[in-house]
Amino acid sequence: xxxxxxxxxxxxxxxxxxxxxxxxxxxxxPLFLLALLLGFASLLWLxxxxxxxxxxxxxxHRGVPRQPCPPPAPPQPPEEDPAWGPHRxxxxxxxxxxxxxxxxxxxxxxxxLSKKRIRHRIFILNQVDxxxxxRASLINVGFLESGNDTDYIAMHDVDLLxxxxxLDYSFPEAGPFHVASPELHPLYHxxxxxxxxxxxxxxxxxxxxGMSNRFWGWGREDDEFYxxxxxxxxxxxxxxxxxxxxETFQHLHDPAWRKRDQKRIAAQKQExxxxxxxxxxxxxxxxxxxxxxxxVAGAPCTVLNILLDCDTNETxxxxxx
Numbered sequence: 001x002x003x004x005x006x007x008x009x010x011x012x013x014x015x016x017x018x019x020x021x022x023x024x025x026x027x028x029x030p031l032f033l034l035a036l037l038l039g040f041a042s043l044l045w046l047x048x049x050x051x052x053x054x055x056x057x058x059x060x061h062r063g064v065p066r067q068p069c070p071p072p073a074p075p076q077p078p079e080e081d082p083a084w085g086p087h088r089x090x091x092x093x094x095x096x097x098x099x100x101x102x103x104x105x106x107x108x109x110x111x112x113l114s115k116k117r118i119r120h121r122i123f124i125l126n127q128v129d130x131x132x133x134x135r136a137s138l139i140n141v142g143f144l145e146s147g148n149d150t151d152y153i154a155m156h157d158v159d160l161l162x163x164x165x166x167l168d169y170s171f172p173e174a175g176p177f178h179v180a181s182p183e184l185h186p187l188y189h190x191x192x193x194x195x196x197x198x199x200x201x202x203x204x205x206x207x208x209x210g211m212s213n214r215f216w217g218w219g220r221e222d223d224e225f226y227x228x229x230x231x232x233x234x235x236x237x238x239x240x241x242x243x244x245x246x247e248t249f250q251h252l253h254d255p256a257w258r259k260r261d262q263k264r265i266a267a268q269k270q271e272x273x274x275x276x277x278x279x280x281x282x283x284x285x286x287x288x289x290x291x292x293x294x295x296v297a298g299a300p301c302t303v304l305n306i307l308l309d310c311d312t313n314e315t316x317x318x319x320x321x
Contacts (some may be wrong), residue, residue: 013222023237069092088119089169089199092142093158094135094238096127101158101252108161110299118169121150121190122301128289129307136211137308140284143205144164145291145304153205154179155185155198164244172199174237176229184248187295194229194236195222207232210281216310217317227275285309 091109095102106122113120123146125138139155146153150173160180167179180196183190188196197228200208208228215221242248291307310318 074207079102084117088150090146091122094138106296107299125304137213140210152201212276243312
């Protein structure tokens with residue numbers, strides 16, 4: 001008996017705790033029960049780790065931003081349904097290593113736009129090279145790769161969710177429409193600000209020759225683009241009648257948790273205030289490493305893995321070296 005107890009102790013001592021729930025050799029039925037147990041635990045963890053109420057006004061939370069539990073995604077509209085209108089939006093989302101925000105953004109925006117009956121495609125513009133982040137170049141690439149079935153774009157930050165359903169995402173025929181206006185954005189309030197969320201027809205974006213490719217690192221590319229808009233003879237329009245003020249959006253970004261690349265090196269300090277009169281859509285240099293259509297909680301999106309190129313003679317600040 002003592003020898004038998006020692007043998008049993010040795011046989012069970014090296015086994016994982018879950019496997020010890022089943023005596024002897026595991027058969028198909030106990031393995032099936034184990035899979036069900038793991039699946040239930042995963043669903044319970046998902047339910048406890050997100051908020052069923054979705055994004056809350058006022059927005060930031062300590063640590064990882066609160067992730068809304070996405071309801072079932074609405075169905076795609078039938079192509080012949082006139083209630084959805086003739087236009088299709090390309091939602092261009094510059095992106096790098098912000099997956100927690102992306103998991104909240106895609107299902108939320110798909111549902112928000114579908115509820116407003118706006119035909120749309122969501123493009124995640126994922127920069128996978130080793131250069132510094134270049135938001136403007138990614139938007140240029142997204143514009144060029146968005147296809148002929150879309151006729152207007154939204155330059156959209158991944159960390160900014162619209163909370164007010166009165167916000168207009170429809171075709172901006174009269175000119176660029178700045179959804180995240182200074183009167184509504186939770187952080188940026190100067191009158192020439194056009195960042196966050198900006199809608200343009202593809203014709204108007206081409207008229208501006210897109211955005212400058214010279215801005216590596218965080219910031220200033222929107223200010224340069226504002227001057228391009230004015231130089232093209234276009235007038236920026238903004239929302240009216242919105243009464244929610246700075247509670248109009250939820251800003252998911254936590255600066256203590258995710259630092260921005262605000263470093264200014266070499267001649268970049270002077271260059272950031274200049275207008276780029278030559279570059280833009282006409283000279284963005286890139287390669288698409290992969291293009292993947294996927295679904296996030298039932299919401300469709302297209303992920304473009306993008307390798308940008310940099311002429312270090314022209315913009316030596318594209319690297320940290």
